[in-house]
Amino acid sequence: MQTHQYDVVIVGAGGAGMRAALESSTRARTAVLSKLYPTRSHTGAAQGGMCAALGNVEEDNWEWHTFDTVKGGDYLVDQDAAEVMAKEAIDAVLDLEHMGLPFNRTPDGKIDQRRFGGHTRNHGEAAVRRACYAADRTGHMILQTLYQQCVKQDVAFFNEVYALDLLLTHDLMAGDVPADEEVKVAGVVAHDLATGELHVFRAKSVILATGGAGKIYKTTSNAHTLTGDGMALAYRKGIPLEDMEFFQFHPTGLAGLGILLSEAARGEGGILRNSEGERFMERYAPTIKDLAPRDMVARAMANEVREGRGCGPNKDYVLLDLTHLEPAHIDAKLPDITEFARTYLGVEPYTEPVPVYPTAHYAMGGVPTTIRGEVLRTNTAVVGGLYAAGEVACVSVHGANRLGTNSLLDINVFGKRAGIAAAEYSAAAELPELPESPGAAVTALLDRVLGGDGTEKVAVLRRELQEAMDAGAQVFRTAESLEATLATIGSLKERYASVAVQDKGKQFNTDLLEAVELGFLLDLAEVVVVGALAREESRGGHFREDFPARDDARFLQHTMAYLRQAPDGGTQVELGAKPVTITRYQPMERKY
Amino acid sequence: MSTEIAPETGSAEQAPGGAPVREPQAAAVASGRGERPDDGSFDVTLRIRRYLPEKDATAYWEEFTVRANRTDRLLDALHTVKWEIDGSLTFRRSCAHGICGSDAMRINGRNRLACKALLKDLDPAKPITVEPIKGLPVVKDLVVDMEPFFASYREVMPFLITGGNTPSAERRQSPEDRARYDDTTKCILCAACTSSCPVFWNDGQYFGPAAIVNAHRFIFDSRDEGGAQRLEILNDKEGVWRCRTIFNCTEACPRGIEVTKAIQEVKRAMITRAF
Numbered sequence: 001m002q003t004h005q006y007d008v009v010i011v012g013a014g015g016a017g018m019r020a021a022l023e024s025s026t027r028a029r030t031a032v033l034s035k036l037y038p039t040r041s042h043t044g045a046a047q048g049g050m051c052a053a054l055g056n057v058e059e060d061n062w063e064w065h066t067f068d069t070v071k072g073g074d075y076l077v078d079q080d081a082a083e084v085m086a087k088e089a090i091d092a093v094l095d096l097e098h099m100g101l102p103f104n105r106t107p108d109g110k111i112d113q114r115r116f117g118g119h120t121r122n123h124g125e126a127a128v129r130r131a132c133y134a135a136d137r138t139g140h141m142i143l144q145t146l147y148q149q150c151v152k153q154d155v156a157f158f159n160e161v162y163a164l165d166l167l168l169t170h171d172l173m174a175g176d177v178p179a180d181e182e183v184k185v186a187g188v189v190a191h192d193l194a195t196g197e198l199h200v201f202r203a204k205s206v207i208l209a210t211g212g213a214g215k216i217y218k219t220t221s222n223a224h225t226l227t228g229d230g231m232a233l234a235y236r237k238g239i240p241l242e243d244m245e246f247f248q249f250h251p252t253g254l255a256g257l258g259i260l261l262s263e264a265a266r267g268e269g270g271i272l273r274n275s276e277g278e279r280f281m282e283r284y285a286p287t288i289k290d291l292a293p294r295d296m297v298a299r300a301m302a303n304e305v306r307e308g309r310g311c312g313p314n315k316d317y318v319l320l321d322l323t324h325l326e327p328a329h330i331d332a333k334l335p336d337i338t339e340f341a342r343t344y345l346g347v348e349p350y351t352e353p354v355p356v357y358p359t360a361h362y363a364m365g366g367v368p369t370t371i372r373g374e375v376l377r378t379n380t381a382v383v384g385g386l387y388a389a390g391e392v393a394c395v396s397v398h399g400a401n402r403l404g405t406n407s408l409l410d411i412n413v414f415g416k417r418a419g420i421a422a423a424e425y426s427a428a429a430e431l432p433e434l435p436e437s438p439g440a441a442v443t444a445l446l447d448r449v450l451g452g453d454g455t456e457k458v459a460v461l462r463r464e465l466q467e468a469m470d471a472g473a474q475v476f477r478t479a480e481s482l483e484a485t486l487a488t489i490g491s492l493k494e495r496y497a498s499v500a501v502q503d504k505g506k507q508f509n510t511d512l513l514e515a516v517e518l519g520f521l522l523d524l525a526e527v528v529v530v531g532a533l534a535r536e537e538s539r540g541g542h543f544r545e546d547f548p549a550r551d552d553a554r555f556l557q558h559t560m561a562y563l564r565q566a567p568d569g570g571t572q573v574e575l576g577a578k579p580v581t582i583t584r585y586q587p588m589e590r591k592y
Numbered sequence: 593m594s595t596e597i598a599p600e601t602g603s604a605e606q607a608p609g610g611a612p613v614r615e616p617q618a619a620a621v622a623s624g625r626g627e628r629p630d631d632g633s634f635d636v637t638l639r640i641r642r643y644l645p646e647k648d649a650t651a652y653w654e655e656f657t658v659r660a661n662r663t664d665r666l667l668d669a670l671h672t673v674k675w676e677i678d679g680s681l682t683f684r685r686s687c688a689h690g691i692c693g694s695d696a697m698r699i700n701g702r703n704r705l706a707c708k709a710l711l712k713d714l715d716p717a718k719p720i721t722v723e724p725i726k727g728l729p730v731v732k733d734l735v736v737d738m739e740p741f742f743a744s745y746r747e748v749m750p751f752l753i754t755g756g757n758t759p760s761a762e763r764r765q766s767p768e769d770r771a772r773y774d775d776t777t778k779c780i781l782c783a784a785c786t787s788s789c790p791v792f793w794n795d796g797q798y799f800g801p802a803a804i805v806n807a808h809r810f811i812f813d814s815r816d817e818g819g820a821q822r823l824e825i826l827n828d829k830e831g832v833w834r835c836r837t838i839f840n841c842t843e844a845c846p847r848g849i850e851v852t853k854a855i856q857e858v859k860r861a862m863i864t865r866a867f
Contacts, residue, residue, distance in 0.1 A: 044691055094761065103762075259689045344710075505680070
């Protein structure tokens with residue numbers, strides 16, 4: 001087992017990880033670990049844009065953007081964080097432009113901007129052009145541009161290296177830490193896919209930037225690799241996860257496949273229609289119609305299907321109609337997503353409406369952080385040297401429902417902040433001692449899976465998990481559906497103990513890593529469902545049919561889920577609450 | 593070279609405990625949504641180039657027969673094999689819809705992304721051959737060592753080079769200037785083009801189409817000031833002049849980039865110094 005030593009170790013090389021690396025690598029000795037080649041990261045799949053109140057094409061300001069973010073998140077957003085994000089959005093976009101990002105341009109050569117769901121002028125009057133974009137491959141261009149800058153700065157990448165354990169100075173699972181002791185991060189343990197060898201990365205600072213966990217669901221826009229690794233690593237060490245019951249279902253996934261079709265399709269004029277040809281969003285959001293926030297549109301779509309107005313032989317999807325748009329306009333603004341429709345469904349969007357249905361898309365919750373990206377281990381205490389940014393984190397700028405484009409913004413603003421903060425922390429910090437046998441837990445885990453004579457197959461357990469989550473914890477939820485899903489997760493966790501893999505080799509054993517990733521998914525799915533059961537209200541992306549109203553008196557608070565030792569010797573999820581930071585905007589009814 | 597033929601179907605296989613393994617359709621199809629009820633599933637045979645260096649020093653062919661549906665991609669069939677028949681089958685994949693560039697493979701003799709190749713378009717009546725992309729060292733099964741590919745990419749200085757102070761607002765660029773290099777910004781670095789190039793197969797030192805595409809993306813960007821340096825690099829004997837205009841790269845590109853045209857534009861810029 002090889003040991004490396006760095007000031008800052010960044011886990012994950014998507015947008016947040018690389019944005020952090022650009023800051024930290026100029027200030028401190030930095031390594032970036034990624035289970036993929038950096039350019040494979042799922043930031044590259046983001047399409048529509050990145051909002052910033054540049055005001056290039058019409059009047060706009062960051063305060064409106066802050067308000068939209070807070071309202072879009074159904075008032076569960078921490079308003080100080082949203083304000084930071086909306087203010088720093090402008091520099092974040094300009095930073096990317098200066099790095100070379102090929103934004104679409106206005107006739108006079110400025111960055112062009114277009115409409116996006118939930119982004120409005122003057123607190124909801126009408127849709128505003130706020131999203132800066134590069135055709136419908138904005139995420140691809142952000143990922144490429146950040147990687148290009150990392151090449152320029154000669155950032156040290158360890159590619160196809162899986163972080164499998166987070167090393168802390170204290171065991172948080174055991175209970176309270178003495179008040180005079182500071183809990184710090186000491187590094188990570190990682191598995192090199194090519195050789196199967198373990199590596200210990202000692203570090204003064206660690207930044208988690210591993211992205212989301214969409215693979216807890218079956219129908220999802222997320223990559224196969226989005227298994228919530230960073231969230232699970234933190235959670236298993238006793239660090240809480242915040243607001244995990246809030247998962248975003250993107251309205252327009254290709255029906256049956258879940259592949260994302262950007263909201264930009266509606267920003268450019270696309271219309272959702274039911275089997276009667278009706279523009280049904282006029283009933284649900286009379287002012288901004290198809291550009292309502294994603295949770296509202298996804299629910300409206302699911303409701304149309306449920307009430308028998310779905311399309312197709314099984315009446316189980318609705319239609320995204322672009323046929324009234326000029327083909328040249330579609331080609332210029334939406335080339336990729338229209339190609340997806342042609343390739344995967346054989347539908348020609350110039351002349352035929354595209355079958356769509358909500359797809360699991362984004363975790364609003366995650367590892368709780370401060371606005372400097374510091375990871376919280378309680379409502380107020382941080383883990384020294386540990387940072388998180390991007391989808392793995394919960395700042396919380398997305399609250400109960402993220403607005404479109406705010407994820408690309410989040411990774412840039414808070415990736416940068418975390419990179420700077422981690423490097424500055426490392427400059428003043430000592431390298432913490434490693435725990436005894438730092439690789440022991442990972443070795444035991446891998447040996448158990450490799451050497452086990454179990455009979456359970458990874459793919460079978462994963463499919464059952466994903467089907468249970470789609471069935472019980474999707475757009476609509478009830479106590480009954482959630483209880484059923486939780487019971488399934490419980491039995492799957494038991495079966496997971498006797499999981500076996502066929503590939504017993506050391507080199508490039510993806511069979512083994514899929515088994516490890518399934519363990520992460522099971523833990524995270526449980527947190528999602530336990531949180532969803534406890535939250536007896538409907539807010540943003542979390543809709544309880546048995547509690548259809550928002551209940552600010554009981555639930556205007558963040559959920560904090562802790563893994564703790566149970567009396568029976570096992571572990572259990574314990575829930576706590578954290579207050580929402582409210583600065584400018586008192587909660588109001590959410591209408592569009 | 594040994595040849596091992598082991599046709600199997602997922603539904604016929606028994607799990608070690610004796611319980612029948614489920615029909616493979618759930619792994620092969622996302623869900624029933626959006627499908628016509630009369631959609632017939634079909635059997636498809638994959639003829640896969642295997643290489644498991646920890647077991648066998650030589651590569652061999654192995655066949656698997658799996659059940660598939662009409663919207664399935666080759667990646668779905670590979671997953672069915674891996675998840676239900678042989679967990680040791682190894683390949684890279686991530687996004688599964690043609691944007692991350694992980695799963696470039698040689699499919700029926702042609703470079704494509706496994707997640708963009710629909711089985712019904714690959715003539716599933718005959719075995720579909722699947723091999724690793726050529727010209728890069730094979731690590732295991734369909735996985736190749738990408739490092740030489742990325743090394744060539746890094747050599748062309750694939751980043752914006754500018755002089756003077758950074759402006760406080762954006763650098764202006766007209767829509768026409770922006771359009772000039774639009775095509776080459778689509779590259780996802782999957783290596784389908786480079787590993788389809790006969791010149792690259794014979795001479796691994798050749799920069800290859802992908803590196804030139806990424807140089808083009810900056811040479812023709814009106815904001816960039818590093819064009820002359822990049823042209824100097826590509827004027828090398830392993831640079832653009834090695835291109836024999838075979839057009840394999842253009843055919844292979846899953847993003848529809850006119851790769852050969854981009855290489856020609858770089859050649860022309862080298863002569864005229866106008867870009």
